[in-house]
Amino acid sequence: MPSDAKTLERARLDLERFVPYKLSVLSNRVSDAIARLYSDRFGLTIPEWRIMAVLGQTSGLSARDVAVRTAMDKVQVSRAVASLVEAKRVIREVDESDARVSRLSLSARGRAIYDEIAPLALHLEDVLLGALTKEERRDLDAIMGKLAARIGKLDVIPG
Amino acid sequence: MPSDAKTLERARLDLERFVPYKLSVLSNRVSDAIARLYSDRFGLTIPEWRIMAVLGQTSGLSARDVAVRTAMDKVQVSRAVASLVEAKRVIREVDESDARVSRLSLSARGRAIYDEIAPLALHLEDVLLGALTKEERRDLDAIMGKLAARIGKLDVIPG
DNA sequence: GCGAGATAGTTTCATATGTAACTAATTTGG
DNA sequence: CCAAATTAGTTACATATGAAACTATCTCGC
Secondary structure, three states: OOHHHHHHHOOOOOHHHOHHHHHHHHHHHHHHHHHHHHHHHHOOOHHHHHHHHHHHHOOOEOHHHHHHHHOOOHHHHHHHHHHHHHOOOEEEEEOOOOOOOEEEEEOHHHHHHHHHHHHHHHHHHHHHHOOOOHHHHHHHHHHHHHHHHHHHHHHHOOO | OOHHHHHHHOOOOOHHHOHHHHHHHHHHHHHHHHHHHHHHHHOOOHHHHHHHHHHHHOOOEOHHHHHHHHOOOHHHHHHHHHHHHHOOOEEEEEOOOOOOOEEEEEOHHHHHHHHHHHHHHHHHHHHHHOOOOHHHHHHHHHHHHHHHHHHHHHHHOOO
16 A cells, blocks of 8 residues: 555545534533533433523523524424423413414523523633633634634535 | 613623533534535435544544544444445454454545545635634634643533 | 453434424415 | 415424443453
8 A cells, every 4th residue: 555655645634633523522522511510400401401591581582583592493492492391491472463473481490490500601611711811712702703704604605 | 570680690691602602503513514515425424424534544443443533432433333334435344363343444435435525624624714814723723722621621520 | 261340342222303294373465 | 355475383204312231352360
């Protein structure tokens, strides 16, 4: 096998240095760490927690609103909402002026859970960002913004 | 509802500004964009492609080696390898000195697919990073390294 | 050299997920 | 008004996933 010559010619894909891969591994590890805050104690899944997070911030959203804000698809939202309603953590009411739409909000029980988890999540974020200088935190924000904008354009015109 | 007073007291978790959430959304979008390069044309899943990527770089790895390098668990590797072997894209041979271990490598067919996808993946990475200045690219690398190190420590001692 | 434990990898089972088809309600154009 | 198209949300189906149990092989200590 004349592997040296071929290696020189061929584009080299080193997974350990491939940004999309590193991003994915990092993101999964962070998500897992956050999930540990609420899955053990409250049996919440990631979609469930995300829904509670947006409802904790804004009451009366429709499922569609929630889907947009959490970047989840409507099926995922429908299922997670069903389970949250079942657990009496979320209240679902039919919209007065449009019977297709449901208005979602945290129940008192849901609010109590939210109030317990939100500070923990924010604290974990602090600990994580504590690894960075103030400047790096600003950079990270700017960089993520730029990457999100770029990937957004790619999504529209695949190729 | 005395929402103003309560909001001031309560820690504010705004999903749109929560770094773990933004990281997750960005990472998923990037992964989806990459996946489009190989799922349509070759019917590869993400785990399958990751395995081909490490085998394209290093032949003769065991399933365990692959699992470590791709940050996947052994079940996922076992299944994806089975499907790759079935499709004759990967060759599995029993290790000579330890019959528990299988030695994995790309077949000629697998190599051809790898040689087609790898440049596309690298190109997509280039396009993505093209949104950043050279300095920002260095920053991103440093920042991801620091965050990975920090989250690694949290994983060991959860709490 | 043999029994206890460790390791590589697979299988099983229960659950999660995505796509597409579906129902119900609303809007729109004639 | 009312048929056709649109929209909100759910359900069904097929596939993906993760945890735990399992098989086969190997290593270590005696």
